[in-house]
Amino acid sequence: MSAIELQVYELFKSRFSENEAKLIVAYIEEKAEEKYQQKKDVLATKEDIGVLKKDIAESKAELIKWSFVFWVGTVLTVLGGLFAILKLFFNK
DSSP: OOHHHHHHHHHHHHHSOHHHHHHHHHHHHHHHHHHHHHHHTTSOOHHHHHHHHHHHHHHHHHHHHHHHHHHHHHHHHHHHHHHHHHHHHHHO
16 A cells, blocks of 8 residues: 555544445545546557657658659649640641
């Protein structure tokens, strides 16, 4: 038992019987453990944050790559259209 648990136990022992005090302290510990288990899945650990940073970096690289491909395709399409229009005007 930790110091705070001993203090709580002594407080309850002075008001209740020893068995009741032990039962109350055990109940409080059990509820605290349940709350911890519920929150454990929600809290992020250092490992979780590291994985998230890695995923963000990979996604950023993918976005830059596809943005480049998109803009190159767009520029080629515009240039092709421009050359087609110029060819029509200068052939007449």
